[in-house]
Amino acid sequence: MERKYYYRKRPKNAKGVYEVLIFDLDNKPFPPLIIFYHYQLNRLAKNTLHNYLEALLPFFTWLDKFSSYQGQRVQWNSETGAIRHAIDTYFREELNCIVSLPSNGSNYALVQKTSTTSYSFNQFNSAIKIFYKTMIHKKMYLYQNPLIDEQFHSSKEPTNKQGERKDKPRMPAVAGTEKPFKKTHRKLTDSYFKIVNNEWIPIVITDRKLPLKVYAAGDKAGWRLREKVIARLLFDTGARASEIIQMTMEGYRESQSILGAQVIDKGSHEHRIKLIHFNSETLTLLKRYINTERKKIDPLGLNFDQLPGEAPIFLTERNTALTYKAWYPHWAKAMKKQGLSLNPHKARHWYVTERMRTIKEMASCKADLEQGREVLVEYMGWKSKEEMLNVYEHTFKEEEASNAALEFNEIMRKREQEYLKERKLNRKSDQKNKIEVINGPSSVTLDVQEDQEIFDLFEGLEEELDD
Numbered sequence: 283m284e285r286k287y288y289y290r291k292r293p294k295n296a297k298g299v300y301e302v303l304i305f306d307l308d309n310k311p312f313p314p315l316i317i318f319y320h321y322q323l324n325r326l327a328k329n330t331l332h333n334y335l336e337a338l339l340p341f342f343t344w345l346d347k348f349s350s351y352q353g354q355r356v357q358w359n360s361e362t363g364a365i366r367h368a369i370d371t372y373f374r375e376e377l378n379c380i381v382s383l384p385s386n387g388s389n390y391a392l393v394q395k396t397s398t399t400s401y402s403f404n405q406f407n408s409a410i411k412i413f414y415k416t417m418i419h420k421k422m423y424l425y426q427n428p429l430i431d432e433q434f435h436s437s438k439e440p441t442n443k444q445g446e447r448k449d450k451p452r453m454p455a456v457a458g459t460e461k462p463f464k465k466t467h468r469k470l471t472d473s474y475f476k477i478v479n480n481e482w483i484p485i486v487i488t489d490r491k492l493p494l495k496v497y498a499a500g501d502k503a504g505w506r507l508r509e510k511v512i513a514r515l516l517f518d519t520g521a522r523a524s525e526i527i528q529m530t531m532e533g534y535r536e537s538q539s540i541l542g543a544q545v546i547d548k549g550s551h552e553h554r555i556k557l558i559h560f561n562s563e564t565l566t567l568l569k570r571y572i573n574t575e576r577k578k579i580d581p582l583g584l585n586f587d588q589l590p591g592e593a594p595i596f597l598t599e600r601n602t603a604l605t606y607k608a609w610y611p612h613w614a615k616a617m618k619k620q621g622l623s624l625n626p627h628k629a630r631h632w633y634v635t636e637r638m639r640t641i642k643e644m645a646s647c648k649a650d651l652e653q654g655r656e657v658l659v660e661y662m663g664w665k666s667k668e669e670m671l672n673v674y675e676h677t678f679k680e681e682e683a684s685n686a687a688l689e690f691n692e693i694m695r696k697r698e699q700e701y702l703k704e705r706k707l708n709r710k711s712d713q714k715n716k717i718e719v720i721n722g723p724s725s726v727t728l729d730v731q732e733d734q735e736i737f738d739l740f741e742g743l744e745e746e747l748d749d
Contacts, residue, residue: 285343285347286340287304287306287312287340287343288304288305289304289305289315289339301319301323302319303316304316304319304335304339307343307346313422314413315339315413317420318413318416318417322334322412326412329524332607333405333409334412334413335409336402336405338406341369341372344372344376345357345368349368349371349372351363361425362425362426362428365425365428369410369475370391373403373475377400377403378396378398378400379396379403380395380396381475382394389431389432389433390431390473390475390476391474393407393475393476394478395477407475407477410429411427411473414427414428415427415429429474429475430473430474431476487631487635489632492624492632493513493629495620496517496617496622497513497514499617499619499620499622500513502619502620503612503619507575508571508575508596508597508604509609509612509616510571511564511567511596512596512609514560515558515560516629516630519559519633520558520629520630520633520662521556521558523609523627524606525545525558526545527606528546528594529594529596530591530593530594531595532591532592533546534595539557540565541560541561542557542558542560544556547663556663569586572589572595573585576595579598579599634658634662
């Protein structure tokens with residue numbers, strides 16, 4: 283069995299201070315990560331903290347097995363220079379990033395992803411920075427934070443870099459989840475390893491049949507009702523996959539709508555403050571899943587109307603609440619079988635694109651358009667609405683410009699065809715008149731025949747153009 287760092291959750295009936303225990307290569311508890319996880323548990327969203335832990339475990343495995351600095355293995359509590367060297371090497375060799383030092387002599391490193399860069403490189407950069415902040419706060423790491431650029435300062439920019447999510451960096455303005463600073467703020471960060479060319483922007487999905495392709499992929503992969511319902515909810519609601527997977531019966535009943543549910547919004551710290559809406563066919567499938575597949579797993583065999591409020595809607599085969607980590611392989615398998623390069627979050631981008639398109643198609647005046655946009659902003663919970671809307675508006679303008687150019691080219695093609703046909707008819711009419719009035723000597727007749735051959739040649743060329 284491969285030796286690596288791993289974690290185990292504390293059993294529900296077991297007593298203890300720590301919810302999660304992390305073990306090192308020798309299967310011994312590893313206090314630094316255990317304390318880090320416990321300290322951040324009430325500061326970060328559970329999903330975020332879990333993702334950070336998943337990004338850190340491979341690093342600590344690599345650190346113990348393969349790291350080297352001045353001929354010695356690097357320990358997690360080695361001095362700042364050793365840790366920076368180790369992280370630099372990890373970025374290059376394990377995450378396939380390009381790491382470079384700026385030519386101006388500044389004391390930081392630039393990290394750039396490549397086509398083979400691991401998708402977790404950004405999460406790792408954030409996670410390792412917060413890990414060492416925690417260790418310094420707990421007085422377990424005695425050196426300067428290796429993830430902080432000590433020369434970073436700016437008297438002209440806002441000094442409060444903290445986002446609305448505690449202990450997490452501020453999202454870019456275009457994400458729409460936090461009120462933005464000035465546009466120049468995003469260029470500044472106190473991180474020693476600065477990620478470049480990685481600005482997050484929403485994706486515009488213009489394929490109107492995308493949900494049908496995903497459903498077909500699920501059928502091909504043998505999805506059960508649970509996966510089918512979650513997929514439909516993704517496209518019906520525009521919600522994030524984690525928000526849907528964590529749905530409870532209480533959330534459904536508190537929505538006061540038969541076709542709606544309250545879910546835990548991203549960054550809401552376990553408060554159900556987001557209302558989502560779905561269609562009647564999805565509700566029918568949801569009830570069928572609860573009354574059949576879920577009922578068989580539930581030891582009490584409760585149906586849709588009998589489930590208590592705190593009951594999670596989606597269960598694993600072991601009768602535990604479904605998690606994103608347990609659900610995602612089903613999605614990935616279906617997309618791979620169908621040849622689709624599609625992560626679940628793109629369903630959210632598709633939803634916004636279609637809502638924007640529908641608003642534009644149904645608006646009869648500017649007031650209707652503005653009202654539709656305001657309703658969408660409220661539903662999606664965007665705070666920097668103008669920047670989010672502009673991304674989608676820009677795409678629609680490009681699409682309209684492209685369609686206009688294609689329409690113009692088609693008009694020009696038709697005009698050219700009409701002109702050639704008209705020219706052909708005129709030439710035939712003129713030639714007929716010329717032949718009828720010729721009564722001269724044979725030499726003139728030969729000239730006329732030669733002219734006719736030349737005319738036939740041009741006529742043949744025009745017919746080839748017509749084809």
